[in-house]
Amino acid sequence: MLSIALLVQNGLLAQDIIPSKVRSVSPMEMVALPAHLNPGMAVDLDNPASFLYPEWSNEYVHKFEDFELPDTVVISMKGYVMPTDSTRITDVYGYRPRRGRAHFGIDIKVRTGDTIRAAFDGKVRISRYERRGYGHYLVIRHPNGLETVYGHLSKKLVEENDIVHAGDPIGLGGNTGRSTGSHLHFETRILGNAVNPAYMFDFPNQKATTDYYVYSKNTREVYYKVRSGDTLSGIAARNATSVANICKLNGISRNAVIKVGQTLRVN
Numbered sequence: 001m002l003s004i005a006l007l008v009q010n011g012l013l014a015q016d017i018i019p020s021k022v023r024s025v026s027p028m029e030m031v032a033l034p035a036h037l038n039p040g041m042a043v044d045l046d047n048p049a050s051f052l053y054p055e056w057s058n059e060y061v062h063k064f065e066d067f068e069l070p071d072t073v074v075i076s077m078k079g080y081v082m083p084t085d086s087t088r089i090t091d092v093y094g095y096r097p098r099r100g101r102a103h104f105g106i107d108i109k110v111r112t113g114d115t116i117r118a119a120f121d122g123k124v125r126i127s128r129y130e131r132r133g134y135g136h137y138l139v140i141r142h143p144n145g146l147e148t149v150y151g152h153l154s155k156k157l158v159e160e161n162d163i164v165h166a167g168d169p170i171g172l173g174g175n176t177g178r179s180t181g182s183h184l185h186f187e188t189r190i191l192g193n194a195v196n197p198a199y200m201f202d203f204p205n206q207k208a209t210t211d212y213y214v215y216s217k218n219t220r221e222v223y224y225k226v227r228s229g230d231t232l233s234g235i236a237a238r239n240a241t242s243v244a245n246i247c248k249l250n251g252i253s254r255n256a257v258i259k260v261g262q263t264l265r266v267n
C-alpha cells in the first residue's frame, strides 16, 4: 500500500505529488496540498477537482484531449462509500478475449432496483441514456480528482449538476443498454483515462483497496485498436513496446490471430 507518508519517507516532497497545474504558485503556497488531501481546506463541491479539470461541462463523457494530464495524480480514498453492497464481481477490468475488446470498468452483480450509491461527495456531470452502451448512466466528478461512472441503471435518481454526498442513493441497479443480466458497470477515470476500479475499491471485501491511489502517466494503461494490415510486431513498434509485453498484457500467444477492430492493451 502506497501512502503519502511513504512517498515523503522516500524523499519525495509534497510538491512532487501535487499535480503540475497547481505548481506554478508562490513558494509558500507550493507546499499546500490540493483540497482533497488537506483536511483543513474547504472542498468546493460546486467546482470539484478544479486543480485538475479546468472547466465544467456536461457535454462529453470522456473527452479531455485539451487538458493537461499531470505526471502524477494522487487520489485520496478519504470519505469513500462502496457504490453497492454486492460482493460479486461478474467481469473484471481490462482486455477480454471472449469479446475481443477492452472493458474499461468492473461489473458487479446487482438486482434490478438495488440501491446504487455515490462513491464520494461530488457533482453529477452526466445523467443520460445510451441505448447501445451504458443504458441509463451517471458520471460524477469528485473533489479528489476522480470521475466515477455508473452504468446499466434501471433508474437515475439525480440530475446533471446536482451535488451529491458519499453514500447518497443516485440510482437503481438494472439491465439497460448493452447488458445481459442486471449488473452495475462501474468505472473510475482520471481526466478521461480509465483506471482499474479494483486499485481503489475492493468489492468482495467491501472496503477501499488503498488509502491513496497514485496514478502515474508512466504506468497508465494504454490501448490500441487493431487496423487493417496490422501485425503484433508492427503494433509493438508503433507503441514503443515489445511483442512479448503485448502478449503478456493480453494473455495471448505470439501466434494469436488478431482481428481488425479488436482492442489490445499495449502498455
Ligand SMILES: [Zn+2]
Pocket (backbone or CB within 6 Å): 091, 103, 105, 106, 107, 184, 185, 186
Ligand atoms: Zn461492464
